[in-house]
Amino acid sequence: MSIETGRPWRNWGRSESSTPAFVSRPTSVDEVIETVRFARERGLTIRPVGASHSFTAIAATDGVQLDVSAIDGLIAVDGTMVTLGAGTHLHQLPELLAPYGLALQNMGDINVQTLAGATSTGTHGTGSAFGGLATQIREVTLVTAAGELLHVSRTQNAELLPAAVLGLGALGVLVAMTIECVPAFVLRAVERPESAATVLAEWEQRIAEHDHFEFYSWPHAELVSTKTNTRMPADTPRKPLGPVQEWFDNRVMANTVFGASLEMLRLMPAMIPPMNRLSVKLEANREFSDYSWDVFSTVRTTRFREMEYALPVEHVPAALTAIHDLIAAKGWRISFPIEVRASAADDLWLSTGHGRATGYIAAHRFWKDDPTEYFREIEAIMRDHEGRPHWGKMHGRTAEDLRPAYPRFDDFLAVRDRLDPDRLFANPYLSRVLGA
Ligand SMILES: Cc1cc2nc3c(=O)[nH]c(=O)nc-3n(C[C@H](O)[C@H](O)[C@H](O)COP(=O)(O)OP(=O)(O)OC[C@H]3O[C@@H](n4cnc5c(N)ncnc54)[C@H](O)[C@@H]3O)c2cc1C
Numbered sequence: 001m002s003i004e005t006g007r008p009w010r011n012w013g014r015s016e017s018s019t020p021a022f023v024s025r026p027t028s029v030d031e032v033i034e035t036v037r038f039a040r041e042r043g044l045t046i047r048p049v050g051a052s053h054s055f056t057a058i059a060a061t062d063g064v065q066l067d068v069s070a071i072d073g074l075i076a077v078d079g080t081m082v083t084l085g086a087g088t089h090l091h092q093l094p095e096l097l098a099p100y101g102l103a104l105q106n107m108g109d110i111n112v113q114t115l116a117g118a119t120s121t122g123t124h125g126t127g128s129a130f131g132g133l134a135t136q137i138r139e140v141t142l143v144t145a146a147g148e149l150l151h152v153s154r155t156q157n158a159e160l161l162p163a164a165v166l167g168l169g170a171l172g173v174l175v176a177m178t179i180e181c182v183p184a185f186v187l188r189a190v191e192r193p194e195s196a197a198t199v200l201a202e203w204e205q206r207i208a209e210h211d212h213f214e215f216y217s218w219p220h221a222e223l224v225s226t227k228t229n230t231r232m233p234a235d236t237p238r239k240p241l242g243p244v245q246e247w248f249d250n251r252v253m254a255n256t257v258f259g260a261s262l263e264m265l266r267l268m269p270a271m272i273p274p275m276n277r278l279s280v281k282l283e284a285n286r287e288f289s290d291y292s293w294d295v296f297s298t299v300r301t302t303r304f305r306e307m308e309y310a311l312p313v314e315h316v317p318a319a320l321t322a323i324h325d326l327i328a329a330k331g332w333r334i335s336f337p338i339e340v341r342a343s344a345a346d347d348l349w350l351s352t353g354h355g356r357a358t359g360y361i362a363a364h365r366f367w368k369d370d371p372t373e374y375f376r377e378i379e380a381i382m383r384d385h386e387g388r389p390h391w392g393k394m395h396g397r398t399a400e401d402l403r404p405a406y407p408r409f410d411d412f413l414a415v416r417d418r419l420d421p422d423r424l425f426a427n428p429y430l431s432r433v434l435g436a
Contacts, residue, residue: 003038006065009052013305014367015394016057020047020065027070029143029175036147036173036424039064045426048173050117051089053110054392055306057429058121058168069114071175077102080181081138086116086174094293101234102181106130106212107296116174121392122166122352124360125296126214126341128207128313131353134166135346136180142172145424153178162408163415166348168391170430171419186232187212187295191284193223200317203359207313207342212296216337217320218280219327220273225283225337229295240290259302262366265335272333280337304336307375307394308362309387310352313342316359319385323363326377334374336364349408352388362393391433399435 006020021044024035039046045063052059059065068087074096075083082102084093090104090111097103106125113123115133124132139153142164150157150172152164164171199206199215206213212229261279265272289295311319320340327334339362346353352360363378365371375394382389388405389395403409413434420426423436 003035003064009049009060009065011052011054011059013053013055013303015055015305016060018057018060018062020061020063022064023067024064025067025070029071029141029149032066032068032071032143032173032175033147033149035064035066036143036145040145040147040424046173046424047427048116048169048425050087050114050120051112053113053117054121055394056392057427058392059117060429061427066173068116068173068175072114075176080183081178082181083139083176083178084115086114086140086177088115089113090115090118090297094291097181097184100181101184103184103292104133104179105136105182106133107293108133109296109298110300111293111297115177115179116169119165119177120167120169120174122348122350122390123392124341124343124353125212126207126343126360127212128342128357129211129344131344131346132166132351133179134348134351135344135353137165137177138180139178140164140174141176142174142419144172145420145422149175150419160415160419162347162349163412166350167412168350168430168434170416170425170434172425184234185292186234186236186238186289187292188230188232188236188287188289189295190226190228190230190287192226192228193280193283193285194226196222196224199224199226200320203317204314207359214339214341216280216283216339217324218276218337219324219332219334221277221280223277223280225280231292232289236289238289238291239287240294241286241288256301262302262335263368265333266366266368269333272335276335276337303367304364305367305371305394306362306364307371307378308339308360308390309379309382309385309395310343310358310360310390311382311385311387313357313359315385316340316342316361319361319381319387322381322384323361323378326381330377332374334365335369336366338363349412350391350406352390354388354406354408360390362390398432402433
């Protein structure tokens, strides 16, 4: 087994870094167990890491970093139930699922995360009838802190399921996951600039009427960029973007030009408001249809930092208005749009959608801009609106003030005490949000 001396690690958003003492990249479940024993014997902590796409330090460690990306691929398919190695990256799924005519029910806006990493922080897309990825996980197999295999399903250790599928990597190392897929489908996408006032007034109606509705709210602009996706049967004739338009819209405009303009605007902040007003007009104004995974996920090459809050869905218009009022009152110039999405209520203990129909508001800053004050002030607004922070995105909350936001918080802690009494899987982020 390869356990090597650690190298400096940093996340995609360049907001966190650490230097693990050791790095392990197991290729089998036995090697995961060996890594857990290796860490225990040396009195080191251990953190599984996926694609390092969390903006928080949730995966950081100075102990043993356990990269499970080689524990990947298809293990079994039973109808729509698909069991995969937990390190499988989401972008591998279209090819793995194609022979079975299956797809993920819903997805967020990128596909580079691992299945385990994405589900562990509550990764979600948009759609008021759909929960996040973790709500589709039916069974998991973990390597526990004791170095034992623990299978959790509706029939085995069922009481652990609502904790284990969205466990912040605090309960053990996920090695296999069974996800309930759906028959493959096509999405029809309509993307438009629209009046911000109209979209806010119609927010609850839009998310109820459309399968997947979201919008980008541009600071300093009267228009928002809407995305409305409708589910169609798999045999619907597709009208995908041509390769040139796909390259121009998604690579050049959304990434290269956008990234270059963000660099330029750092030097000329007075240009941000007119530039935002121009960008929302130049943003995609198009209709196309394609396989679901090609519509849901986009490519992000412009680095940024992000904070995302989940709030009761009906609070979205007031909270978003408060953010725009804040930006105006402070005289800030903010170049990055704010993303607004929705999801169904679910019953997972640490899910941001726990027990309530949810709206999501995500604030971003270009990675070279300091987000501290912007995020801190927005966080205060989100607290006023019963907000719960995304576990993988920047926030300043602690266990004491997260407990009242999650009715099953203490139940989760009890499972943590049971599965990891010695805190083998601890790190400073988990100590902050869950307690020591
Ligand atoms: C450009 C970009 C776009 C994004 N878009 C979205 C979006 O649309 N929706 C959304 O909700 N989020 C989004 N995110 C956030 C992202 O989905 C989450 O942070 C996700 O957790 C990242 O997955 P990862 O594989 O990189 O995991 P990592 O960040 O590497 O790890 C996340 C957590 O999972 C744990 N973990 C990893 N593997 C295992 C394992 N085998 N067993 C147990 N625990 C494990 C880690 O210890 C850590 O606690 C985005 C992030 C970026 C950078």
